[in-house]
Amino acid sequence: MAKIECPNCGAEIETAGIVTVCPECNADLRDVMEKLARERKTSRGDLVRDDSVTTHEFIVRTRDLAKIYTMGEVEVPALRGVDLDVRRGEYLSIMGPSGSGKTTLFNMIGGLDKPSDGSCYIEEVDMAQLDAFELAWLRCRKIGYIFQTFNLIPVMTALENVTLPMIFAGMGTDEMMDRGRELLDMVGLGDRLHHKPFELSGGQQQRVAVARSLANSPAIVLADEPTGNLDLQTGKEIIDLLKELNREGGVTIISATHDLKMIDVSDRIVHIRDGEVERIEERADLELEIGTLGSEHVPEH
Amino acid sequence: MIDIKRLAKMGGGGAAEELHIQRQIVLPWSEAFRISIRNVTLRLGRAVITAAGVILGIAFFSSVCTSKVIQDGLAASEALQIQALAAATGGTSEELGSGSAAADIQERKAQQARQLWLVIMSLLVCGVGITNSMLMSVTERFQEIGTMKCLGALDVFIVRLFLIEAATIGVLGSVVGLILGHLAMLLIFSLKEGFSTAAKMDWSVMLIYLAIGLAIGTVISLVAAVPPAMRAARMRPAVALQSEI
Structure with a gap:
């Protein structure tokens, strides 16, 4: 269970379900929640994700990146699963x-362009x-x-x-x-x-x-x-x-x-x-x- | 050498956070106008070809409307003369004008129906022509559109730029076309019926026709420009960049 900190009063809040206001001080939490949701979204599909290490070391990462161009009936693979980490x-x-x-x-x-398969992360x-x-x-x-x-x-x-x-x-x-x-x-x-x-x-x-x-x-x-x-x-x-x-x-x-x-x-x-x-x-x-x-x-x- | 460190400083903070804080991408209308007008003036050849379609179509429309207004004006003044003559001789205006006037009106109505048909056809043809040249001018700029998208342009920016361009060409083309068609007809009737024709025209009706012509010309060129511009804007930048002319 993830916990977030209220930006207003500093209280720790459990984020079970959707929380939009701080139970302590009624501050608006939508911004914080949106950020959290985005972070979760970005970590999806990773093998292991250790925030403290990876967040800023690699500025670009690709995982199993594949692209297939369809020329008429023929499928031409241009990329077949590229894993690449680019350091900052x-x-x-x-x-x-x-x-x-x-x-x-x-x-x-x-x-x-959009990959056919795999993902590409920019700053996670x-x-x-x-x-x-x-x-x-x-x-x-x-x-x-x-x-x-x-x-x-x-x-x-x-x-x-x-x-x-x-x-x-x-x-x-x-x-x-x-x-x-x-x-x-x-x-x-x-x-x-x-x-x-x-x-x-x-x-x-x-x-x-x-x-x-x-x-x-x-x-x-x-x-x-x-x-x-x-x-x-x-x-x-x-x-x-x-x-x-x-x-x-x-x-x-x-x-x-x-x-x-x-x-x-x-x-x-x-x-x-x-x-x-x-x-x-x-x-x-x-x-x-x-x-x-x-x-x-x-x-x- | 200028301080590169300052100029090319790295964007700090996580992308997710920044995306949230300063998600703003803008193209103010004033800038859009400036860019579009530059595009028209610098690609004058292309703009003139597109405008020529509008000019011809609207000039035809304008000439037909002008001739209608002039003929109406002439008929009205003729009717007045006949009435005056009738009053002077003591007879009725029907006796004097009689058969020939009625036949005239009949013939004029048939002629105007034919002209309306011609106007519609010419506007259709002119619409197809404008669509074609708009399509060309968008297609030959695919790479430019792709580049703009790489620089952060939203789809609406691209559509906005092309819309302003099309509206400019539409308005200018229509105005030129209206003036040309109007003057041509005025000249022809003046030579045929004497130079008092202009005075016999109903100017309020004429102005309404001119306004309609301006609206039609502008709308046609806008409608012609929207689909290709939208298609270009929706392309993925990679596809737009690779397209060859």
């Missing part, structure tokens, strides 16, 4: 050949339990997205692209403009505020996208092949920028990629193949290997 503040790369399910996994973690909240409003909230405030094709809104300037998520988050105009300028300054585009995407180079567009992904200070930045459409040098710059955000800002970065330059900066690398996790490499185990790889593949600048 780490730089995780998801590597694999094209068609291995990288983007599908990216979509599931980002709440952009089961995404399947969220309504449209909560999902939008999550996408707006908790997750920043970076795409291979940049996906800027073509009719908006760099500044407007960056401030759009802030409009959705209900930020005031002045604050929004200041923050948008700061973010664009940070990615080195302080002098390109009023340029439209088509007036910017690929690297610059991706920088705008990075700035936009940080608009509402997300806890997670999801990057789907962020360097896929960029040349080596520009790709390197974007990777450095992401690494800096990760190191200095503590943002968890999850990046789907098959760019070897990414190995250099990743804390862990998840290799997926045919919709399954093949192996997970820790950076510590990779140091030596990267020493040789890096000198071959990453050009000096």
Whole structure:
């Protein structure tokens, strides 16, 4: 039997059935109960759940995540049961050949698509339990997205692209403009505020996208092949920028990629193949290997 | 380098708690208007094509209504003249106007029935045309819609943006169409019947017809825009993002 504490008088209340007011002081308990219900909902389906340990260590967890696309009569499995724990503040790369399910996994973690089976938790909240409003909230405030094709809104300037998520988050105009300028300054585009995407180079567009992904200070930045459409040098710059955000800002970065330059900066690398996790490499185990790889593949600048 | 730590600070606290405390996602109407109007002005080519459908349909409607009002005005003034003539010569107006006037009225009624039919048909065709171009303009922006949803847009925001766009195109297109159709008919009748035609028109009736035309044009473009916009808004972002044009 769960017990809750009245936020008003501190009395301990048994939550058998539905309690809406505190028997001691008649304070409204609906908020507390709703929170409790949500916590119960999120823990459902877990094997073992120890609040004190797991609550904040893993920012994203997937359990038995599966996705099957139906193409006409044929069922194509894109993910076949992925168990993945992403630590708070780490730089995780998801590597694999094209068609291995990288983007599908990216979509599931980002709440952009619904899994056929299994569950995905963001900060211990089961995404399947969220309504449209909560999902939008999550996408707006908790997750920043970076795409291979940049996906800027073509009719908006760099500044407007960056401030759009802030409009959705209900930020005031002045604050929004200041923050948008700061973010664009940070990615080195302080002098390109009023340029439209088509007036910017690929690297610059991706920088705008990075700035936009940080608009509402997300806890997670999801990057789907962020360097896929960029040349080596520009790709390197974007990777450095992401690494800096990760190191200095503590943002968890999850990046789907098959760019070897990414190995250099990743804390862990998840290799997926045919919709399954093949192996997970820790950076510590990779140091030596990267020493040789890096000198071959990453050009000096 | 600016303080990244401050800019990209982590959201503290449990998600469940925060979800509860600050569940707010907004798109103020003022911002929605700004974005939609920008969309119309920056994609002028697309907007003009959509508007052309409205303009043509409503111009036809307007010209038919104008010609009806003008003909009514001419008939009324003719009747007055005949009455005046009858009073002057001492006969009755029936004797003077007699057969030809009755036949005129008959013919005009038949003609107006045909015109009403034509107006209905043209509005239907114009409705289909607008639906088609609205469908196109939504489809070619699937990716943009997916991106917006990734940034936290609710379905209603997307529908709202497209509705404002459609209403703008509908209103502007209708106004242009009404003016064009009206002026064209006025010019034709002025050349045919003399320049006093405009004075013989019943302007209050004309204004009512113009208002009806404006309403029809706006409603048609709104109705054409809603289904594709709703369909686009309801798509899962992953699907919208992957769609190729």
